[in-house]
Amino acid sequence: MSEDIIVPIAFFGSIAGIVWLVSHYNFKKRLTLHETVRHAVDKGQDLTGxxxxxxxxxTDPVRADLRRGVLFMAVGIAFGFLGLMVGMEEGEAVKPMIGVASFPVFIGLAYLGLWAAGRREQRG
Structure with missing residues:
Protein backbone atom coordinates (compact mmCIF):
# COMPACT_ATOMS: atom_id res chain seq x y z
CA MET A 1 0.00 0.00 0.00
CA SER A 2 1.21 3.46 -0.76
CA GLU A 3 1.24 6.29 1.72
CA ASP A 4 -1.59 7.96 -0.25
CA ILE A 5 -3.86 5.30 1.17
CA ILE A 6 -2.25 4.58 4.55
CA VAL A 7 -2.20 8.17 5.82
CA PRO A 8 -5.94 8.88 5.38
CA ILE A 9 -6.84 5.46 6.78
CA ALA A 10 -4.65 6.06 9.82
CA PHE A 11 -6.01 9.58 10.29
CA PHE A 12 -9.67 8.67 10.12
CA GLY A 13 -9.07 5.43 11.99
CA SER A 14 -7.47 7.35 14.84
CA ILE A 15 -10.46 9.71 14.98
CA ALA A 16 -12.82 6.73 15.13
CA GLY A 17 -10.64 5.15 17.82
CA ILE A 18 -10.65 8.29 19.95
CA VAL A 19 -14.44 8.61 19.70
CA TRP A 20 -14.81 4.95 20.64
CA LEU A 21 -12.47 5.31 23.63
CA VAL A 22 -14.32 8.34 24.98
CA SER A 23 -17.69 6.64 24.55
CA HIS A 24 -16.43 3.43 26.12
CA TYR A 25 -15.01 5.12 29.21
CA ASN A 26 -18.10 7.28 29.68
CA PHE A 27 -20.19 4.10 29.55
CA LYS A 28 -17.89 2.41 32.07
CA LYS A 29 -18.12 5.43 34.41
CA ARG A 30 -21.93 5.37 34.34
CA LEU A 31 -21.98 1.60 34.79
CA THR A 32 -19.68 1.85 37.81
CA LEU A 33 -21.90 4.53 39.34
CA HIS A 34 -25.01 2.38 38.89
CA GLU A 35 -23.26 -0.67 40.35
CA THR A 36 -22.14 1.38 43.36
CA VAL A 37 -25.69 2.57 44.03
CA ARG A 38 -27.09 -0.95 43.53
CA HIS A 39 -24.47 -2.41 45.87
CA ALA A 40 -25.27 0.19 48.55
CA VAL A 41 -29.00 -0.50 48.28
CA ASP A 42 -28.44 -4.26 48.41
CA LYS A 43 -26.45 -3.87 51.62
CA GLY A 44 -29.32 -1.87 53.12
CA GLN A 45 -27.52 1.45 53.31
CA ASP A 46 -29.68 4.53 53.29
CA LEU A 47 -28.94 6.84 50.36
CA THR A 48 -29.71 10.40 51.39
CA GLY A 49 -30.57 13.14 48.97
CA THR A 59 -21.95 12.54 35.40
CA ASP A 60 -23.05 16.19 35.47
CA PRO A 61 -23.48 17.30 31.84
CA VAL A 62 -23.05 20.98 32.73
CA ARG A 63 -19.58 20.39 34.19
CA ALA A 64 -18.75 18.14 31.25
CA ASP A 65 -19.73 20.91 28.82
CA LEU A 66 -17.33 23.31 30.52
CA ARG A 67 -14.50 20.82 30.38
CA ARG A 68 -15.15 19.93 26.76
CA GLY A 69 -15.46 23.59 25.81
CA VAL A 70 -12.15 24.48 27.39
CA LEU A 71 -10.49 21.44 25.84
CA PHE A 72 -11.75 22.21 22.33
CA MET A 73 -10.73 25.85 22.69
CA ALA A 74 -7.24 24.74 23.74
CA VAL A 75 -6.96 22.38 20.76
CA GLY A 76 -8.09 25.14 18.39
CA ILE A 77 -5.65 27.64 19.84
CA ALA A 78 -2.88 25.03 19.58
CA PHE A 79 -3.68 24.48 15.89
CA GLY A 80 -3.68 28.23 15.32
CA PHE A 81 -0.34 28.57 17.08
CA LEU A 82 1.03 25.68 15.01
CA GLY A 83 -0.15 27.47 11.88
CA LEU A 84 1.63 30.64 12.92
CA MET A 85 4.83 28.75 13.71
CA VAL A 86 4.77 26.84 10.41
CA GLY A 87 3.84 30.09 8.65
CA MET A 88 7.15 31.61 9.70
CA GLU A 89 8.86 29.04 7.47
CA GLU A 90 6.21 28.73 4.77
CA GLY A 91 3.86 31.69 4.47
CA GLU A 92 1.19 29.69 2.66
CA ALA A 93 0.51 27.46 5.68
CA VAL A 94 -1.06 30.11 7.92
CA LYS A 95 -4.51 30.38 6.34
CA PRO A 96 -5.17 26.62 6.04
CA MET A 97 -4.05 26.00 9.63
CA ILE A 98 -6.19 28.85 10.92
CA GLY A 99 -9.07 27.29 8.99
CA VAL A 100 -8.40 23.93 10.63
CA ALA A 101 -8.13 25.65 14.02
CA SER A 102 -11.50 27.31 13.59
CA PHE A 103 -13.38 23.99 13.81
CA PRO A 104 -12.40 23.06 17.38
CA VAL A 105 -12.65 26.71 18.45
CA PHE A 106 -16.26 26.94 17.28
CA ILE A 107 -17.09 23.56 18.83
CA GLY A 108 -15.52 24.80 22.07
CA LEU A 109 -17.57 27.99 21.91
CA ALA A 110 -20.72 25.91 21.42
CA TYR A 111 -19.91 23.78 24.47
CA LEU A 112 -19.20 26.90 26.53
CA GLY A 113 -22.57 28.28 25.42
CA LEU A 114 -24.26 25.04 26.50
CA TRP A 115 -22.45 25.26 29.83
CA ALA A 116 -23.63 28.84 30.38
CA ALA A 117 -27.22 27.93 29.45
CA GLY A 118 -27.12 24.91 31.79
CA ARG A 119 -25.89 27.05 34.66
CA ARG A 120 -28.75 29.52 34.12
CA GLU A 121 -31.27 26.65 34.18
CA GLN A 122 -29.81 25.22 37.39
CA ARG A 123 -29.96 28.60 39.16
CA GLY A 124 -33.55 29.27 38.49
Whole structure:
Protein backbone atom coordinates (compact mmCIF):
# COMPACT_ATOMS: atom_id res chain seq x y z
CA MET A 1 0.00 0.00 0.00
CA SER A 2 1.21 3.46 -0.76
CA GLU A 3 1.24 6.29 1.72
CA ASP A 4 -1.59 7.96 -0.25
CA ILE A 5 -3.86 5.30 1.17
CA ILE A 6 -2.25 4.58 4.55
CA VAL A 7 -2.20 8.17 5.82
CA PRO A 8 -5.94 8.88 5.38
CA ILE A 9 -6.84 5.46 6.78
CA ALA A 10 -4.65 6.06 9.82
CA PHE A 11 -6.01 9.58 10.29
CA PHE A 12 -9.67 8.67 10.12
CA GLY A 13 -9.07 5.43 11.99
CA SER A 14 -7.47 7.35 14.84
CA ILE A 15 -10.46 9.71 14.98
CA ALA A 16 -12.82 6.73 15.13
CA GLY A 17 -10.64 5.15 17.82
CA ILE A 18 -10.65 8.29 19.95
CA VAL A 19 -14.44 8.61 19.70
CA TRP A 20 -14.81 4.95 20.64
CA LEU A 21 -12.47 5.31 23.63
CA VAL A 22 -14.32 8.34 24.98
CA SER A 23 -17.69 6.64 24.55
CA HIS A 24 -16.43 3.43 26.12
CA TYR A 25 -15.01 5.12 29.21
CA ASN A 26 -18.10 7.28 29.68
CA PHE A 27 -20.19 4.10 29.55
CA LYS A 28 -17.89 2.41 32.07
CA LYS A 29 -18.12 5.43 34.41
CA ARG A 30 -21.93 5.37 34.34
CA LEU A 31 -21.98 1.60 34.79
CA THR A 32 -19.68 1.85 37.81
CA LEU A 33 -21.90 4.53 39.34
CA HIS A 34 -25.01 2.38 38.89
CA GLU A 35 -23.26 -0.67 40.35
CA THR A 36 -22.14 1.38 43.36
CA VAL A 37 -25.69 2.57 44.03
CA ARG A 38 -27.09 -0.95 43.53
CA HIS A 39 -24.47 -2.41 45.87
CA ALA A 40 -25.27 0.19 48.55
CA VAL A 41 -29.00 -0.50 48.28
CA ASP A 42 -28.44 -4.26 48.41
CA LYS A 43 -26.45 -3.87 51.62
CA GLY A 44 -29.32 -1.87 53.12
CA GLN A 45 -27.52 1.45 53.31
CA ASP A 46 -29.68 4.53 53.29
CA LEU A 47 -28.94 6.84 50.36
CA THR A 48 -29.71 10.40 51.39
CA GLY A 49 -30.57 13.14 48.97
CA UNK A 50 -27.20 14.75 49.61
CA UNK A 51 -25.37 11.51 48.73
CA UNK A 52 -27.39 11.15 45.54
CA UNK A 53 -26.59 14.74 44.56
CA UNK A 54 -22.87 14.08 45.03
CA UNK A 55 -23.11 10.93 42.93
CA UNK A 56 -25.00 12.86 40.25
CA UNK A 57 -22.13 15.35 39.99
CA UNK A 58 -19.93 12.57 38.62
CA THR A 59 -21.95 12.54 35.40
CA ASP A 60 -23.05 16.19 35.47
CA PRO A 61 -23.48 17.30 31.84
CA VAL A 62 -23.05 20.98 32.73
CA ARG A 63 -19.58 20.39 34.19
CA ALA A 64 -18.75 18.14 31.25
CA ASP A 65 -19.73 20.91 28.82
CA LEU A 66 -17.33 23.31 30.52
CA ARG A 67 -14.50 20.82 30.38
CA ARG A 68 -15.15 19.93 26.76
CA GLY A 69 -15.46 23.59 25.81
CA VAL A 70 -12.15 24.48 27.39
CA LEU A 71 -10.49 21.44 25.84
CA PHE A 72 -11.75 22.21 22.33
CA MET A 73 -10.73 25.85 22.69
CA ALA A 74 -7.24 24.74 23.74
CA VAL A 75 -6.96 22.38 20.76
CA GLY A 76 -8.09 25.14 18.39
CA ILE A 77 -5.65 27.64 19.84
CA ALA A 78 -2.88 25.03 19.58
CA PHE A 79 -3.68 24.48 15.89
CA GLY A 80 -3.68 28.23 15.32
CA PHE A 81 -0.34 28.57 17.08
CA LEU A 82 1.03 25.68 15.01
CA GLY A 83 -0.15 27.47 11.88
CA LEU A 84 1.63 30.64 12.92
CA MET A 85 4.83 28.75 13.71
CA VAL A 86 4.77 26.84 10.41
CA GLY A 87 3.84 30.09 8.65
CA MET A 88 7.15 31.61 9.70
CA GLU A 89 8.86 29.04 7.47
CA GLU A 90 6.21 28.73 4.77
CA GLY A 91 3.86 31.69 4.47
CA GLU A 92 1.19 29.69 2.66
CA ALA A 93 0.51 27.46 5.68
CA VAL A 94 -1.06 30.11 7.92
CA LYS A 95 -4.51 30.38 6.34
CA PRO A 96 -5.17 26.62 6.04
CA MET A 97 -4.05 26.00 9.63
CA ILE A 98 -6.19 28.85 10.92
CA GLY A 99 -9.07 27.29 8.99
CA VAL A 100 -8.40 23.93 10.63
CA ALA A 101 -8.13 25.65 14.02
CA SER A 102 -11.50 27.31 13.59
CA PHE A 103 -13.38 23.99 13.81
CA PRO A 104 -12.40 23.06 17.38
CA VAL A 105 -12.65 26.71 18.45
CA PHE A 106 -16.26 26.94 17.28
CA ILE A 107 -17.09 23.56 18.83
CA GLY A 108 -15.52 24.80 22.07
CA LEU A 109 -17.57 27.99 21.91
CA ALA A 110 -20.72 25.91 21.42
CA TYR A 111 -19.91 23.78 24.47
CA LEU A 112 -19.20 26.90 26.53
CA GLY A 113 -22.57 28.28 25.42
CA LEU A 114 -24.26 25.04 26.50
CA TRP A 115 -22.45 25.26 29.83
CA ALA A 116 -23.63 28.84 30.38
CA ALA A 117 -27.22 27.93 29.45
CA GLY A 118 -27.12 24.91 31.79
CA ARG A 119 -25.89 27.05 34.66
CA ARG A 120 -28.75 29.52 34.12
CA GLU A 121 -31.27 26.65 34.18
CA GLN A 122 -29.81 25.22 37.39
CA ARG A 123 -29.96 28.60 39.16
CA GLY A 124 -33.55 29.27 38.49
Missing amino acids: EAMEKLALI
